[in-house]
Amino acid sequence: MQRKTPLTYLGIVVMLGAVWGLSEAALGMHLKRCASHVSGSLMTGAALLFIAASWIVSRRILGVVLLVVIASLLKMFDALLLGLPLLHGAIANPIFAFIIEGAAFILIVTMLRDRLTQRPAGQALSGGLAALLAANLFPLVKFATGIPACVVAGTGYPLSLYFIHYAVFVSFVTVPVGFWLGTKLQKYATLSFDSLSLKRINYLISPATLVLCLMIMALLRLV
Numbered sequence: 001m002q003r004k005t006p007l008t009y010l011g012i013v014v015m016l017g018a019v020w021g022l023s024e025a026a027l028g029m030h031l032k033r034c035a036s037h038v039s040g041s042l043m044t045g046a047a048l049l050f051i052a053a054s055w056i057v058s059r060r061i062l063g064v065v066l067l068v069v070i071a072s073l074l075k076m077f078d079a080l081l082l083g084l085p086l087l088h089g090a091i092a093n094p095i096f097a098f099i100i101e102g103a104a105f106i107l108i109v110t111m112l113r114d115r116l117t118q119r120p121a122g123q124a125l126s127g128g129l130a131a132l133l134a135a136n137l138f139p140l141v142k143f144a145t146g147i148p149a150c151v152v153a154g155t156g157y158p159l160s161l162y163f164i165h166y167a168v169f170v171s172f173v174t175v176p177v178g179f180w181l182g183t184k185l186q187k188y189a190t191l192s193f194d195s196l197s198l199k200r201i202n203y204l205i206s207p208a209t210l211v212l213c214l215m216i217m218a219l220l221r222l223v
Helices: 006-027 039-058 061-082 092-117 120-145 164-194 196-222
Strands: none
Touching: 006 039, 006 061, 006 164, 006 196, 039 061, 039 092, 039 120, 039 164, 061 092, 061 196, 092 120, 120 164
16 A cells, blocks of 8 residues: 555544544533533543544654543643633643643554554454553642542542443443444545545545634534
8 A cells, every 4th residue: 555645644644633523512511620420531531432443543752642632632722712720630630631631542543553453343342452651640630730530429430430331331432433333534645645636635624624613613602
């Protein structure tokens, strides 16, 4: 298979980051303080879907890093819309979660190697292990942001650990879906590389998707 240009990867990863940022805003639409009940665990599963897709598209650690940066920037834009400071539990802590989810996924897929992750069962395993690792690391957020992780009401037990089984089970499904989505986008990237007209469309779709997601976020928060 021909090698695709970095710009082709860049456009698709930016699109994935924009949609991820929008999904975070939609899932956490009413969260201005702490994660509610199982919401944080569901967001972990959603995050790993986009991370898995970007990994397949780029096959580079930098692709996942770019994805996390784009999602974090959209989270900061959400803070602006909500009138919240960046060092707020509903902003800084989710950004920390983005970082550890990306790092956990890269670590797990690197350890499992391509031979295992080429199969759906291996993909599900990588998703579950990445979610397990990320959920266990999340309580360290206090040392990174100075803001403690959300806890179960009436206890000091972090929500990320209390609902860890939800994150793992959801990621068993979302990560294989992310691998599938990434494969489809990878084929599109190959066509974009071979076709000048598709390449031009690809370069337009990426910023258009980012702008559209920003507009939808603004509508969600301001209307």
